[in-house]
Structure formats: structure tokens, C-alpha cells
Amino acid sequence: xxxxxxxxxxxxxxxxxxxxxxxxxxxxxxxxxxxxxxxxxxxxxxxxxxxxxxxxxxxxxxxxxxxxxxxxxxxxxxxxxxxxxxxxxxxxxxxxxxxxxxxxxxxxxxxxxxxxxxxxxxxxxxxxxxxxxxxxxxxxxxxxxxxxxxxxxxxxxxxxxxxxxxxxxxxxxxxxxxxxxxxxxxxxxxxxxxxxxxxxxxxxxxxxxxxxxxxxxxxxxxxxxxxxxxxxxxxxxxxxxxxxxxxxxxxxxxxxxxxxxxxxxxxxxxxxxxxxxxxxxxxxxxxxxxxxxxxxxxxxxxxxxxxxxxxxxxxxxxxxxxxxxxxxxxxxxxxxxxxxxxxxxxxxxxxxxxxxxxxxxxxxxxxxxxxxxxxxxxxxxxxxxxxxxxxxxxxxxxxxxx
Amino acid sequence: xxxxxxxxxxxxxxxxxxxxxxxxxxxxxxxxxxxxxxxxxxxxxxxxxxxxxxxxxxxxxxxxxxxxxxxxxxxxxxxxxxxxxxxxxxxxxxxxxxxxxxxxxxxxxxxxxxxxxxxxxxxxxxxxxxxxxxxxxxxxxxxxxxxxxxxxxxxxxxxxxxxxxxxxxxxxxxxxxxxxxxxxxxxxxxxxx
Numbered sequence: 001x002x003x004x005x006x007x008x009x010x011x012x013x014x015x016x017x018x019x020x021x022x023x024x025x026x027x028x029x030x031x032x033x034x035x036x037x038x039x040x041x042x043x044x045x046x047x048x049x050x051x052x053x054x055x056x057x058x059x060x061x062x063x064x065x066x067x068x069x070x071x072x073x074x075x076x077x078x079x080x081x082x083x084x085x086x087x088x089x090x091x092x093x094x095x096x097x098x099x100x101x102x103x104x105x106x107x108x109x110x111x112x113x114x115x116x117x118x119x120x121x122x123x124x125x126x127x128x129x130x131x132x133x134x135x136x137x138x139x140x141x142x143x144x145x146x147x148x149x150x151x152x153x154x155x156x157x158x159x160x161x162x163x164x165x166x167x168x169x170x171x172x173x174x175x176x177x178x179x180x181x182x183x184x185x186x187x188x189x190x191x192x193x194x195x196x197x198x199x200x201x202x203x204x205x206x207x208x209x210x211x212x213x214x215x216x217x218x219x220x221x222x223x224x225x226x227x228x229x230x231x232x233x234x235x236x237x238x239x240x241x242x243x244x245x246x247x248x249x250x251x252x253x254x255x256x257x258x259x260x261x262x263x264x265x266x267x268x269x270x271x272x273x274x275x276x277x278x279x280x281x282x283x284x285x286x287x288x289x290x291x292x293x294x295x296x297x298x299x300x301x302x303x304x305x306x307x308x309x310x311x312x313x314x315x316x317x318x319x320x321x322x323x324x325x326x327x328x329x330x331x332x333x334x335x336x337x338x339x340x341x342x343x344x345x346x347x348x349x350x351x352x353x354x355x356x357x358x359x360x361x362x363x364x365x366x367x368x369x370x371x372x373x374x375x376x377x378x379x380x381x382x383x384x385x386x387x388x389x390x391x392x393x394x395x396x397x398x399x400x401x402x
Numbered sequence: 403x404x405x406x407x408x409x410x411x412x413x414x415x416x417x418x419x420x421x422x423x424x425x426x427x428x429x430x431x432x433x434x435x436x437x438x439x440x441x442x443x444x445x446x447x448x449x450x451x452x453x454x455x456x457x458x459x460x461x462x463x464x465x466x467x468x469x470x471x472x473x474x475x476x477x478x479x480x481x482x483x484x485x486x487x488x489x490x491x492x493x494x495x496x497x498x499x500x501x502x503x504x505x506x507x508x509x510x511x512x513x514x515x516x517x518x519x520x521x522x523x524x525x526x527x528x529x530x531x532x533x534x535x536x537x538x539x540x541x542x543x544x545x546x547x548x549x550x551x552x553x554x555x556x557x558x559x560x561x562x563x564x565x566x567x568x569x570x571x572x573x574x575x576x577x578x579x580x581x582x583x584x585x586x587x588x589x590x591x592x593x594x595x
Contacts, residue, residue: 038456039456039457039458040456040457040458040459040460040461041461042460042461042463042464042498043455043456043457043460046455046493046498047493050486050489050490050493051490052493052494071464071468134461135461135465136465136468162462162465163461163462163464163465164461164462165458165459165461165462167458168458
């Protein structure tokens with residue numbers, strides 16, 4: 001058996017990694033998987049970059065940022081497999097949420113109206129709202145910025161974004177250190193269950209197919225260990241399919257609830273899996289069927305266009321200098337080539353292309369697939385804009401004009 | 403050189419601070435990692451920040467280092483990214499360091515080396531402490547099991563011990579496991595000590 005260590009954070013979307021080990025999918029590929037739980041992304045990143053683990057559960061934008069050297073010296077990262085799509089929620093204190101639509105379901109289901117309401121609420125709040133984000137290079141932060149900017153809010157000026165690890169968000173909200181947070185599950189559900197927050201927006205309603213966590217390895221490790229990586233990806237593909245099956249959700253929730261995994265009650269973890277999210281303590285439940293996706297519709301396929309969307313947002317928020325070199329390096333983080341070589345010929349739906357226009361599909365579309373049948377799910381952004389990966393500059397001009 | 407220490411373990415922070423003072427560094431501040439620790443760091447404007455690798459607040463710290471205007475110069479992780487051996491040793495020891503840009507490598511190196519040594523010494527101490535605790539607990543278990551045998555079978559202490567030992571040998575188990583099984587069984591039979 002090949003020993004492999006993977007660093008992860010206690011989040012519901014670590015599920016494919018945990019299931020790969022606990023349900024024997026890794027073992028079936030002759031991999032002895034050990035999982036190392038961390039509390040901060042910085043620690044998982046360091047363990048990966050300096051070789052203490054071979055792979056890590058990682059925020060997709062962080063994988064791009066590490067490759068571009070945005071927070072420290074550059075280390076090329078390969079992301080050959082997306083662990084999930086979607087899964088985030090914005091949770092606000094009751095005080096801040098009071099300025100939004102009193103119909104809580106409407107808030108979540110109409111992100112356009114809620115963005116405008118939020119913009120208006122900023123001036124009414126007793127202080128500039130402090131919103132917790134898990135990392136500057138997180139999908140959540142990029143999504144929050146995207147959503148706020150739509151309503152004319154400058155996220156660097158009109159609100160304070162404060163970085164906190166996901167597991168400390170609930171405490172910070174209850175102490176009044178922050179007025180809301182955007183994070184992965186189960187942390188919004190925990191805040192709601194404890195009666196200290198209300199869910200005001202769901203990632204799935206901001207971008208129907210939002211890129212979220214990836215399996216990250218060092219690019220040089222991926223090159224040198226192609227065969228091992230291939231086996232790991234096959235194990236993860238089967239594990240992700242298992243996670244997506246509603247018949248397994250109760251068992252999955254119980255597995256994740258274990259103290260060495262996520263360590264939160266199974267019934268709270270189940271909310272995101274079932275797509276039925278209570279928005280307040282004992283209150284309305286919003287039906288969000290694709291709140292968190294692990295497998296179907298080629299969710300694991302690392303579209304290079306999604307890495308480029310991340311890059312476009314880095315440029316937009318002046319986190320990176322625009323340029324062809326950075327653009328190429330960013331696109332190269334998502335390794336659709338490694339995904340293909342690991343999973344081709346195994347009945348896994350395999351897109352014919354490695355890039356697509358993001359946000360262009362309003363209805364499901366049967367797509368060209370080398371094998372299996374592939375239906376691409378609707379992937380629209382809430383504002384109706386589409387991202388053409390061939391024209392990042394034009395896309396950014398369009399965003400500024402709105 | 404101003405050094406800030408942030409550590410989940412107050413004891414380890416003290417051990418590290420002592421070591422640094424002994425080595426002649428005197429501008430050292432131990433900053434508890436909660437509440438307004440970021441503001442405190444900004445006021446202190448350290449040249450080096452030492453923080454335990456697994457600290458939950460590292461993302462917050464890095465954000466502060468990325469955006470802070472209070473720090474005149476940017477801070478990068480570790481002494482020198484090319485020094486992979488030292489970084490590996492630091493990560494294995496469980497310590498991470500952020501160093502203000504431009505600080506000479508030969509000035510920072512002894513600080514990090516000392517931190518690595520102290521972190522390693524601390525975890526050795528922890529391991530020894532845990533071993534001592536286990537030993538103490540096992541001795542107590544053994545004493546209870548012996549007492550049960552002495553009372554219920556009228557054995558003297560050496561005989562009780564010999565019986566536990568031969569049973570363990572026959573079953574291929576550790577003597578403390580046999581003792582635990584005996585105590586559990588005695589509890590089930592309602593034997594009150």
C-alpha cells in the first residue's frame with residue numbers, strides 16, 4: 001500500500017477525503033490514507049508546500065495564489081480534482097439582518113434585491129459592518145466581493161473584511177467581534193442553531209456552480225508521482241459519487257460528525273447535504289437543492305476557465321498585477337490533463353473541452369463527452385454576466401462598467 | 403531586534419522567551435492570540451513573529467501582515483525561502499516564523515534555531531510527562547486489581563501480583579490489561595473496592 005498524507009480543515013466539504021479513507025475507496029486503490037486535521041489554511045498550505053503532507057484540502061483561490069506567490073514565495077501547485085462545487089452561506093447578526101427583507105426565504109432566493117438591501121443597511125448600522133471571511137484568497141471572499149460590488153458596495157472601503165478560521169466564526173459573531181461571516185458549512189448552520197445568526201445569502205444563488213475546494217498537490221510532486229496520483233483521483237471520484245448519493249447522506253453526516261473529522265452534530269451537517277437550510281433558529285427552511293455538490297455534472301472536473309475566473313477576480317481587486325504570464329500560470333493550476341489521464345476509460349463523464357464560458361448556461365445542456373453521458377448543469381451568476389476565459393480583459397471592462 | 407511570540411501554550415511561550423533572553427535578546431513580547439492581538443502587534447511593530455504552526459489565528463495574522471500599514475516593511479514567512487532544511491525542521495518542530503523584509507539572514511537564523519530547539523525540547527517534555535502520567539495510572543490500576551484479589555481470594559500482595567503476571571503471560575496480554583479486565587469484572591459483580 002502506498003502511504004499518503006492529506007491535510008484538511010474541519011468542513012463539510014472535506015467529505016470526499018474522509019469518505020475515501022473511511023469507506024475503503026483509498027484502500028481499494030492500494031493507498032493507505034492518513035488525514036491530518038488543521039485549523040488554519042496557512043498551516044495546511046505550509047504542510048503541503050514544505051512536504052509534510054503530499055496533498056491538501058484547499059481553497060481553490062489559495063491554490064492559485066500560492067502558485068502566483070501572492071502571500072509568500074511562489075510554489076507551483078497542481079489542482080487535478082475539485083472536491084466540490086458550492087457550499088457557502090452568508091450569515092449575519094440579527095441586528096444587521098433586520099434591515100433586509102423581513103421574508104427570510106425571499107432574502108436567500110433573491111440575491112439581487114438582498115444585495116441592494118445590504119448596501120442600504122451599511123449606512124444604518126451602528127458601525128461599518130465587519131464581515132468575517134476565512135481567507136483573503138477564498139472562494140467565499142471573492143463571491144462576497146462580487147455580490148457586494150454588484151450593488152455598488154466597495155468591499156475594501158464600505159465594509160471591513162476580517163480574516164478568521166471557519167471554526168472561530170461562530171464565537172466571534174456571538175461576542176460581537178464581527179457582524180456576519182461567509183464560510184463553508186457546517187458553520188452557518190451552527191450559528192443558526194445557536195440562535196446567534198441568520199443566513200442571508202447562499203453561494204449557490206450567487207453562482208449556481210461556484211468553484212470551491214480542490215485537492216492540491218505540489219506540481220513537482222504530481223509530475224514525479226503520476227501513477228499514485230492517478231489512483232488517488234480514482235478513489236476520490238468514487239468517494240465523491242458516494243457523498244452525492246442522497247441514500248448515503250445520513251451515514252455521511254454521522255461520519256463527518258466524529259470529533260476527529262468536523263466534530264459538529266450530524267443533524268447540523270445534514271442541512272447542507274440535503275439542501276434544506278434552516279435560516280434562523282427553529283425558523284423558516286429554505287430549499288436549496290444544489291447547496292453543496294460533490295460529484296454530478298462533472299463537479300470534480302477542474303475547468304481551466306474556473307481558475308481563470310479566480311485570476312480575473314484577483315486582478316479586479318488588485319491582488320495581482322495583470323499580465324499574460326500570471327494569467328497563464330493561474331490557468332495552469334487547474335490540471336484537467338491529470339484528471340483526464342487518471343479517469344479516462346472508466347465510465348466517468350469526461351468533458352471534451354477544458355475551458356468553457358462560465359455562467360452561460362441557464363438550462364441543463366447535454367455536452368460533448370468522450371464517454372459516459374455528460375449534462376452540464378445551469379451555471380449562471382446571479383447578475384446574468386458570463387465569463388469568457390478567452391477575454392479576461394473584456395470581462396473586467398464589462399464589470400467596471402456595471 | 404523586536405520579537406513577538408504567539409503561542410497556544412503559555413508554558414511553551416515562557417520557555418521560548420527565557421531562551422531568547424538568555425541568548426541576549428531583550429525586546430520580546432508574548433502576545434496572547436485572542437481579542438485585539440492584531441492591534442497589539444501593530445503597535446509593537448516586531449521584526450520577527452514566532453507563532454506555533456497549528457495556531458488557529460495564523461490566517462488572521464497573515465492577513466494583518468499583508469494589509470497592515472503599521473508595519474513599514476512587509477513581512478515574509480521564514481528566514482529565507484531557499485533554506486529548505488531549516489524550514490523543514492521548523493515545521494516538524496511545529497513553529498512558524500514571520501520576518502520583516504530586509505532583516506539579515508544571519509541575524510534571524512539564531513532566533514529560529516533557538517525556537518526550533520525549544521519547541522522540540524518542549525514536545526519531548528510533553529511526551530515524558532504523558533508517559534509518566536500513564537505509568538502512574540497503570541500503577542494505580544494494578545494496585546486496585548491486587549486489592550480485589552487479596553480481598554476476594556485471601557492472597558498476600560506478592561501472590562496477588564504473581565497471579566496477575568502469570569495470567570497476563572498465559573494470555574499474551576499486558577499485565578495492566580488483565581488488571582483492567584479484573585476491575586471491570588469486579589465492578590460488574592458489584593464488588594465495592
